[in-house]
Amino acid sequence: MFLTYETNYDLLKLxxxxxxxxxxxxxELNERNFLKMSLEFASKKSDYAAALIANEEYVFQCTGRNIIFPESxxxxxxIMESRFDISEGFNISFPFNSFVIAMPRDSYIKPLLVSFIDKETRAEQVNKLGFNEDAAILSVLYRDDKNDxxxxxxxxxxxxxxxDSKNFYDFQEKYTTANIQDSKLKSCEHMFNAVKFACSLMIYHSACGGMMEGFPEWDRVRFPKHSKKIDYSGHVIVDTISNDDCLDVVNVKPHFRNLKDPRFYTGIYSDIEPGSRWTLVSEHTKTRR
Incomplete structure (x- = not known):
């Protein structure tokens, strides 16, 4: 069974x-008025994070309610074990500005609500967050075990x-000097897995394609209570790695290479932001050469 992200409106509308x-x-009871009420409460408490969460959930509800399902x-x-060739000038493109990534019930990654901060809204939002104008590109929400x-x-x-990091502890060893309390390690690990999977899945989609319209036919989907399938737009990302002939070798791990040369952004790709295209390279094939 696939689980989806539940917004506060989903949980509290009744x-x-x-x-x-x-x-x-x-x-009236609707998404817009619920947002208005949520923002008023957040303002009274000076809770800027709560205001951003309310706004991002509202954008998801009003822009097609797109849900992406990883096939397996x-x-x-x-995807989580993939290697990435990243240098200056890279970008990550997203199929939608706001979407949910549904996850199998037994997955260690929670269902995610992903919001891409595009150039038009970036300056207004990131200045309040204390980032440089062109720094922030992605927001990821998920619910923890307490449903927060x-x-x-x-x-x-x-x-x-x-x-570049295999897992949170690898990331911590390589890039952080902060002393994290043992009680918070699990939470940090969940957060790391969430953001790594969101970025990696979008790179996989850019390199391999394979996103099909519709919902999984091989498994059930648990939508938020009092919601119906017809309320959402489903998209399945197909596993093209294990089915690719050139990857028909044991223990082959995908290697994603960023395409930066201007020739990759001509013709039908002329409207795509430079640095946002990726290609899948077989580590095995590269070694054999």
Whole structure:
């Protein structure tokens, strides 16, 4: 079974207190009015993170409710173990500005809500977050075991470090000097896995394609309570790694190479941001050569 990300509106829209507050303010029950109420509460508490979460969930609900399904646990494992050739000038492109990545119930990665911070809104948002104007590119939300929303915002220079690390502890050893309390290690590990998978999956999609319209036919999907399949747009990312003839060798791990040369951004690719295309290279094939 696939699990999807549940917004606060999904969880609270039938809550008696929420319905009472909306009615008291002569507001109908809908996403827009729920956002308005959420932002007012966040403002009273000076909780900027809560305001961003409310806004990102609202954008997802109002821009097609796109959900991406990785085809299998094997694909998730392959993507998380992939190697990346990253140098200056790289970019990551996203099929939608806001989307959910659904995950199998037994996955160690939680369902994610991914928000791409495009150039038009970047300056306004990232200045409040304390980043350089062109630094922030991605926001990832997920719910922890207590059902609280965890938010992580990535700066562009964070991405190579995350993709270069096998896991959180490898990342910690290579790139951090902070002393993290033992009680917070598990939370940091979940956050690392979330942002690494979101970035890696988009690179995989850029290099291999294979995204098909629709929902998984081989497994059930658990949508948020009181929601229906028709409320969402489904997209399945197919496992092209294990099915590729050139990768028909045991223990082959994908190697993603960033395409930076201007010739890769002509013709049908002329509208794509330079540095955002990737190609899949077989480590085995490269060795044999």
């Amino acid at each position: 809550n008696k207190k929420v319905k009472f507050l909306l009615k008291a303010n002569k507001l 646990n094997e694909l998730i494992k392959s 929303v965890i938010k992580s915002v990535l700066k562009k220079n964070d991405v190579p470090k995350i993709l």
